[in-house]
Amino acid sequence: MFNLRKSVIFFIFFFYLPIIEVKSDSFNDNNIFTITSDSQFHSGEGILKANGNVIIEGENELIVYADKLIYEKKLSKLHLIGNVVLRNYSSNEIFVENASGDELIIFLNQSSFELNKKNGERVKTKFRL
Numbered sequence: 001m002f003n004l005r006k007s008v009i010f011f012i013f014f015f016y017l018p019i020i021e022v023k024s025d026s027f028n029d030n031n032i033f034t035i036t037s038d039s040q041f042h043s044g045e046g047i048l049k050a051n052g053n054v055i056i057e058g059e060n061e062l063i064v065y066a067d068k069l070i071y072e073k074k075l076s077k078l079h080l081i082g083n084v085v086l087r088n089y090s091s092n093e094i095f096v097e098n099a100s101g102d103e104l105i106i107f108l109n110q111s112s113f114e115l116n117k118k119n120g121e122r123v124k125t126k127f128r129l
Contacts, residue, residue, distance in 0.1 A: 032058070032059075034057045035050055035054065038051060039051050039052060047073070048071040048073075049071075051067070051068050052067065056069070056078075062090075063088065066082055066104065067083050068081040076109040078105070079104075081103055082102065084102065086100070091113070097128065098126045099123070099126070100123075101115040101123045102116060
């Protein structure tokens, strides 16, 4: 019986836990988005880390892909690292249809973002005003 209980806890921890919802005041005007990844860690102090095949989904078809995510509640910031793709992001009357880079920082309180590329390469963004 004890091994069955361990198996159930293991299943819940490794298969259910990597899907989590995070609330935000201004990210894409929807307040809730879902983060799916291979693994996630929450510090209990407002820091959430997600690693491996990170996918963020929100309303209005918002989707972000990355290798790694760090969410810092105190700074109201999402930091995405590695193979970042941003689709359908709406902020301050600007609609970003598609953007890609190596690093994306989304400042939740300011409804703004910063997209960077490494090795002198250029960032590519398709947007509407």
